[in-house]
Amino acid sequence: MISSAPVLDVQNLRVSFSTEEGTVEVLKGLSYSLPKGKVLAVVGESGSGKTVHALSLLRLLPPTAQITGGQILFDGKDLASLSESQLRKVRGARISMIFQDPMSSLNPVLTVGEQLQETILAHRKISKLRAKALAVRLLKKVGIVDAAQRYNQYPFQFSGGMCQRVMIAMALALKPDVLIADEPTTALDVTIQAQILRLIKDLQSQAGMSAVFITHNLALVADVADEVLVLYGGLCMEQAPVHALFKNPLHPYTQGLLNSLVSIKKKEDFLPAIAGNPPVPGKECPGCPFAPRCPHALKKCFKECPPLFNNKGHKAACWLLEEKA
Ligand SMILES: Nc1ncnc2c1ncn2[C@@H]1O[C@H](COP(=O)(O)OP(=O)(O)O)[C@@H](O)[C@H]1O
Ligand SMILES: [Mg+2]
Structure with a gap:
């Protein structure tokens, strides 16, 4: 991926759920590294494992889920094996998360300012007054007009x-050090989506933070990501610098995603959406998870899962690339 030492290094991460039908693996060996100051976009259809991946980074998974393999290296430590008290020091202070539904993440009975102040005080030894001043400054920074007045209002306002x-x-x-944003604009109007995205991007680059940006919408990432990872059925299908991925998508799945974007732009009546449905965890074929929907699938694709072929940092898991590799 992009040069410079990684801040976050995810290696072969596996996550399973215990369900009534048995154990179901939903992340099947995900690997990536995130360099300092860069933005990695993780893109995939609903159910591909994006949120499970995000939650596992800070071990916020529901009790029925389990990390069954791999490492999450952050600052030389493996987050997958830290104790709960060690993890608490990382959550929020070193790795922060923004979720899809902002309304449900805020406490309705506390003012916006109180919540912000509390977050600051939980991690920093400063006076209440200074925490409040900092909170107001932060509200201004994220574009809240009349921040001092707004500080005293409730989320419903x-x-x-x-x-x-x-x-x-x-x-x-x-x-x-790392900001993880899981579909931060999905619940918002289209016009607001672009503003919020721009805001995150500007703040991220000002602070030299690294970010993992999660979305189902490939179109959203072109302007904000340095690198894109396409997730499908709990596996990485393709990973590349953003320009390479848009200019020369190697995986038929990525090609399908991009084709549907192009026809939206051209306002064509016929939208070549990818036919078929994503795999259901626990009911997949043994080979490539995309094979049943792939227009180019070979016999082998249904039997054996392809490795990620790596051509100078542009990686794709597709048997069609085997000869070129
Ligand atoms: N609590 C749960 N119990 C069982 N399976 C789950 C649970 N949460 C998520 N899954 C399964 O894990 C897979 C990945 O889910 P998720 O990470 O939420 O997808 P995404 O965020 O990409 O839409 C899905 O197939 C989903 O059905
Ligand atoms: Mg999700």
């Missing part, structure tokens, strides 16, 4: 976009 701005302020309050 804020729009969805403003709530997400508050969540961003909370995530940034502790100057984390």
